[in-house]
Amino acid sequence: MTSPYPKYHLAEYPHQFRVRYPNKTILRYYNKRNERWEKLSGQQVADRCLAAAKGLAYLQLQPGDRVGIYSPNRVGCIATELGLFMMRAVSVPLYATSTPDQVEFIVQDAGVETMFVGGQFQYNNAYEVQLRGGCLRRLVIFDPEVVLAPGDTTSMYYEEFIRRGDAVAYENKATVTASQALATDLAVIIYTSGTTGRSKGVMLHHSNFIEQVYAHQLKYPFISNRDVSMCFLPLNHIFEKAWSYLCLSMGCQVAILSDPKRILDALPVVRPTMMSNVPRFWEKVYIGVQEKIERTPSPLRRVMRHAIQVGEHYFFDFINEGKKPSIFLSLLYQAYDKVLFTKVKKAIGLQRGRFFPTAGASVSPEISRFFRSINVPMCVGYGLSETTATVSSQPMRGFDLESIGTIMPALQVKIDPETSEILIKGPTVTRGYYNNPEADAEAFTPDGYFRTGDAGRLEGNVLYFTERIKDLFKTANGKYIAPQMIEGLLTVDPLFEQVAVIADGYKFVSALIYPNWEALRREARHRGIEEGLTDAELAVHHEVHRMIMAHLEQNLKSVAQYEKVKKFHLLTEPFSVERGELTNTLKVRRKVVAELYAAEIASMYQE
Template sequence: MNKLYHLAEYPQRLRTRFAHKTIIRYYDALKSVWLSLNGEEVADKCLDAAKALAREGIKPGDRVGIYSPNAVHGVMAEFGLYMMRGVSVPLYATSTPEQVDFIVSDAELKLMFVGEQFQYNNAFEVQQRSNTLERIIIFDDNVVLHPEDKTSMYYDEFIRRGDSKTNENKANVTASQALSNDMALIIYTSGTSGRSKGVVLRHSNFMKQIEVHEKLFRFVTPKDVSMSFLPHSHIFEKTWVYFCLYMGCTTAILKDPKRILQALPEIKPTMMCNVPRFWEKVYAGVQDKISQASPLQQKILRHAISIGERYQLHYYNEGKRAPLHVSLLYKLYKNTLFTKLKRVLGLQRGRFFPVAGASLSVEVNRFLQSVSIPICFGYGLSESTATVSFCPLQGFKIDSVGEILEHVQVRIDPATNEIQLKGPTIITEYYNNPEANATSFTADGFFRTGDAGRLEGRVLYFTERIKDLFKTANGKYIAPQMLEGLLATDPIFEQVAIIGDGYKFVSALIYPNWEILRKEAKDRGVDTERSEEELAKDYEVYRLMMAHIEHALGSVAQYEKIKHFTLLSTPFTIESGELTSTLKIKRSVVAKKYAEQIAKMYEEANIRTVEPQ
């Protein structure tokens, strides 16, 4: 049987089709080595998890949490849960006790897998006041249990306790009874504001997405190696991992995303899905290196990028034959400078890099295409089981989010320009949330994305999150993500939050790359042997940064330009609550936390009008 209709069938597929092929690699930090599992070993471990869950009394429809950094045990536990027709509820590893408490209560979690000490401590704290959470299973055997904890157990013990023929029979029988409309996951949106919503995804949603992607990405083969370092609680990474496992690709699971630049040269992946922020940092790093090169080297590097852009975007992407001299120069640069760049990053074998999760500036996209890094930018949401549209490797519109998948209906609301969706991969409900269900769907069943956009045939263009759009006191609409994306192309801007709702002009909170800023300031005669707080107040530093802002925003309308800004000495982080788990800015949190600095910017300009909404 080739076609599957339930994720519970994955282990058997791995056993029969890829028994002796490496399917998963994972890093052992204690031994500092990457370990491998073949298809049969993965299938055995999934069955082990299912048997242990059977012993715990997990029944079809029971919700089980997975609160951990990326872990090989997490993958096995999830597929074991699917075999038992249970529902996986992934939590971001950075979730706070308050966030965990909400999800445990809302989803009525009976059991939770946790990764490391941080997750265990938070989960145990929540368990003490929970009426539903009966047991915590711990992946990392280095975790120290609370002295009063009498119910938790380590994963290895959990597996040993389930090892019986009775539990095996129960797991296999339950898996054989699985139905395509079984609930598979409840993914709670991190959200930039408001209450988290539980996105209900069914096995039919995933299997349709896998079926469609198998046809679209025929070039993906079992020889491919995919680096998996985005959180497995992120719908983009989760769906991509499912696709790679289905295709028999090797998936390298990275627990610590901070090791990504070290891990890439070790794994040398052919594929990797990622968010725009990663590629923005690559772009900024290259631009910084170019600026430090000699005039001759700068000329050569910029010429190489220019040739790459002409060949890739003006000819290849348009299906045209490039002039001979352009082809020869591109081949020369591709085999020298571009290959060297990719080798430094560990991407020299890269064939396909899907990118989604946030806006990607055209400039960064153009650069990556020019230096022969084959990214594939797309658009999707948790509510759409990831992909709604994506740019093909040839024939794409660089300022779009790609061509809509054939099975998805997309329309644009004429009143608000909202993108609305319907189809077999689009959700029909949020879990335990009648209020959200009443407002999130149209009368004829289309899902309201909250994103603004436009259509040209089947090509989709994303404008902005509707709730992120704001109006200045002068009545002008501002798209903050667009401005932040333009600034991100300059390596001196590490993080930017655009401000201006209800004010006469646009301002910004900026966390700069202090290393670059100090170097440029020193070159301009500024005393840089001072703290970042002191440098942030220096007038010459202010002028320097304003020059960068003017250059980056040279293409926008006058009313969209930043007139004032404040430099920050600490970055926005997930832990401090200013970023979502997908690295989007929580604008309401930022506005509240930095209210004093924001007020001061407008007071200094002496033209503040009304309080921001």
């Protein structure tokens, strides 16, 4: 099987936009000034990419130079990065939430001299880094409303950057350099947010992206230029980056959302057919739907529960198994889909959904089962920055709900017989870490397989995820605990917003829990707990603890006795990126949490 789409180098994308989709909308973005979603055709996007490349030529950028992009999602991020690729330069994307210290580390490690920044927050942090000394010499600012610091004589606004590059000589330089771009050129250095240790710069070459895009075209041939994708995960996240380039390569319309907190407002307007996402989004939607069902009158609640059961029976017992359902079941399902499921999807903005790839963390089978049952095609996958995103993903039909899908074309995957670690080799795998030979030595086996750090098993071509090897806890009794698995089971419960499992070196499992305080108060009222108590007072209330233990028991009924949470501590403040408790991808930094909450943890293990 071959793809109808040739293997294009990312530096060729602007030219392909101009040739193949000159009048078709391929990008949309929300304009804050007029509060409208604006459209950009292939021709307009190509013009913006070329303008960026010309501006970079004016700055005398050389092939191989590393350039930072430190901004929330915006059209300028994509245009600038494609301009960088045309100039054979290297993009170094940063999370928009990065602190000055994080920015400084990446700037110094990658040797970034020029950085594009988004708004005031990013400008202030980056300029502070520039003042500290080092290699950062110049900032280019996307947002024209940013106020420059007194004495800043080196920064320029993006509009000025574009104007200065508007000359024939710079256009010739950009077009000639783009035509010389090679698949072996380094494209991106993505710095892992890492739950432990030093952040590492993952080197991804153009060949990695070319092969990953092609592999997805082969595996999901139904994706077409009629599709609309919502881009709201950060574009420096490899999942969103690779996915967006896949969509653009096929002429799909990509709607760029700068503020991810506005996603639930944006979805009903954009009505995407596709969207790459992380499990937490689906968990929150699932919890919201379940709460609405619980608050409906009893007769309607029974109907909705029955509809979901019918959807589950229809999809998992027949469609997913390649079997033909009875006429009665088909008609009943279609009626429920039209009357109930469509209303649920329309309220969220997913009524046109055809494909929703999901990765970044473990996904509860309960979540997957629910969304497939109501005809929301969520597709679970697995990947890493080091593999240019996808390693495996579920097909649309014929998949095991417990799996993380089938292996992508051209990849070789095997399991270490001693540690059960997932090992990967293939054209989408990184060649190593930037400026970090020690990490390279640890990351690859003698025969060239990349060590993922994840445990799993392989059954034929189907991959199953077990746990992050480094995250495995060993209790004082010698039992191994998989904290992510336990946390995943608990955060499906509407009562639990965030959970950090504690067990390493201790006699039993405990947990730090930040509850959904609104849901907790609602249930507390039903249990007759007096109203007017503060969060801190409820956190130590005896009846609240009994209530929490009931939820813990219910959600962990499928695990072994030694894996169950025996004690917990309720938090009144959530874990945050700013305090270092979470990575930029919202994973718990266990070492930081253990240090910050040492007293609370110690209290749970007092005799």
